[in-house]
Amino acid sequence: MKRRAFLRNLGTLGLVGSIAGCKYWPEQGLRNPCLNTLPDSVARHPLVLSLWEGLDPTQVWDSHTHLVGGGDPLTGAWYSPNLDSVWHPFLRMQKAFYTNAGCMRGETHAWDQSYVARLSHLLELMPPGFKTMLFAFDWYHNEHGDIDKNRSMFFIPNVYAANVARSNRERYEWVASIHPYRRDSVDALKSAIRDGARAIKWLPSAQGIDPMSARCDDFYTAMADSKLPLICHAGLEIAVQGGHQEFGNPLRLRRAMDHGVRVVVAHCASDGNDIDIDQGPDGPSVRSYELFARMMDEQRYANLLYGDISALTQLNRNWALKDVLKRVDWHPRLLNGSDYPLPGIMPLFSATDIANMGLIDIAAVPLLQQIRPHNSLLFDFMLKRLLRFEKQGFANSVFETRKFFQPSSGSADTLIRKS
Numbered sequence: 001m002k003r004r005a006f007l008r009n010l011g012t013l014g015l016v017g018s019i020a021g022c023k024y025w026p027e028q029g030l031r032n033p034c035l036n037t038l039p040d041s042v043a044r045h046p047l048v049l050s051l052w053e054g055l056d057p058t059q060v061w062d063s064h065t066h067l068v069g070g071g072d073p074l075t076g077a078w079y080s081p082n083l084d085s086v087w088h089p090f091l092r093m094q095k096a097f098y099t100n101a102g103c104m105r106g107e108t109h110a111w112d113q114s115y116v117a118r119l120s121h122l123l124e125l126m127p128p129g130f131k132t133m134l135f136a137f138d139w140y141h142n143e144h145g146d147i148d149k150n151r152s153m154f155f156i157p158n159v160y161a162a163n164v165a166r167s168n169r170e171r172y173e174w175v176a177s178i179h180p181y182r183r184d185s186v187d188a189l190k191s192a193i194r195d196g197a198r199a200i201k202w203l204p205s206a207q208g209i210d211p212m213s214a215r216c217d218d219f220y221t222a223m224a225d226s227k228l229p230l231i232c233h234a235g236l237e238i239a240v241q242g243g244h245q246e247f248g249n250p251l252r253l254r255r256a257m258d259h260g261v262r263v264v265v266a267h268c269a270s271d272g273n274d275i276d277i278d279q280g281p282d283g284p285s286v287r288s289y290e291l292f293a294r295m296m297d298e299q300r301y302a303n304l305l306y307g308d309i310s311a312l313t314q315l316n317r318n319w320a321l322k323d324v325l326k327r328v329d330w331h332p333r334l335l336n337g338s339d340y341p342l343p344g345i346m347p348l349f350s351a352t353d354i355a356n357m358g359l360i361d362i363a364a365v366p367l368l369q370q371i372r373p374h375n376s377l378l379f380d381f382m383l384k385r386l387l388r389f390e391k392q393g394f395a396n397s398v399f400e401t402r403k404f405f406q407p408s409s410g411s412a413d414t415l416i417r418k419s
């Protein structure tokens with residue numbers, strides 16, 4: 001088995017059990033050792049310090065960070081019992097990887113707190129002003145707008161994300177998740193804005209959201225009024241299981257943009273294939289990324305469509321890096337995010353692989369590998385900052401995302417004022 005194919009398969013987290021005996025082993029093993037203090041010599045290494053050259057840290061917001069929990073009844077966070085079931089070994093394994101990546105320790109009831117404590121600790125190595133945007137995650141809802149717990153995988157309440165952000169305003173912003181079929185979706189949007197949400201997050205395949213459904217229209221109108229952006233996963237989604245992969249078709253987001261909603265396509269839709277429904281329901285199956293790229297190049301979406309580069313360095317997505325780096329014309333519409341805790345899932349990333357693709361200097365690999373077990377957030381940031389293809393890296397604006405989420409005009413308050 002070729003290294004790339006092996007690692008790509010491993011990226012699904014479905015084949016970890018079969019790697020024994022395989023010639024290749026993930027370069028940093030399977031488990032994150034969750035080390036605490038990064039040696040000063042590393043933290044102050046000239047290459048590490050150089051990452052901030054040209055950046056104003058107060059403008060650097062990590063636009064894609066997951067809040068994980070479900071052990072502590074006080075937070076209201078929940079995860080499906082299937083993640084603990086012997087009948088769902090794949091889900092059990094996923095859960096083990098996530099809890100390890102987020103360095104969640106102790107008894108289950110302490111997990112929520114320890115997840116946030118670890119993240120806050122990692123943020124201490126970032127310069128003052130740097131913030132991460134924490135994602136809430138709404139329930140799966142059926143077509144009538146009712147919660148279907150049996151089909152939900154996770155639930156992270158908006159109020160929990162808002163509270164964590166409030167507990168450390170120097171480091172956190174938060175992103176609400178509101179299912180558009182909810183009968184109170186517009187009211188929930190207004191209340192999220194009042195509580196300081198910077199965006200709305202959807203994962204259509206896992207939440208049962210068809211972005212092309214007319215059921216979304218009222219919500220889209222309210223979103224467009226508020227100017228709050230929608231961060232939406234598109235393309236194949238395996239990190240959170242769900243039965244509606246077709247809802248992840250990037251072309252289904254045309255409806256949101258045609259209502260005037262600013263849309264951020266997570267990971268630039270860099271995994272999987274979707275039907276080219278521009279050619280009708282029986283159109284050919286093409287790379288989801290190609291469909292995203294097509295819309296990026298349509299003039300009418302120039303101020304509406306954006307892409308986040310979170311997880312693009314992951315093994316199953318890094319094929320897209322050269323293309324995205326080359327598209328300098330897109331850079332003003334690209335936003336950095338870490339997809340934390342995923343950079344802490346050890347088999348999912350390989351700095352060596354990226355160096356072998358000619359995208360970073362091989363000499364930087366040992367330093368990246370040394371940083372990662374201590375601070376996967378810094379590892380992710382460093383890897384992205386070092387990327388070069390034909391001397392072209394990501395523009396500084398890709399990292400200075402604050403202006404996108406907090407336009408100086410304060411236009412996000414428009415909806416509140418109108419109501």
Ligand SMILES: [Zn+2]
Binds near residue numbers: 064339
């Ligand atoms: Zn994500």
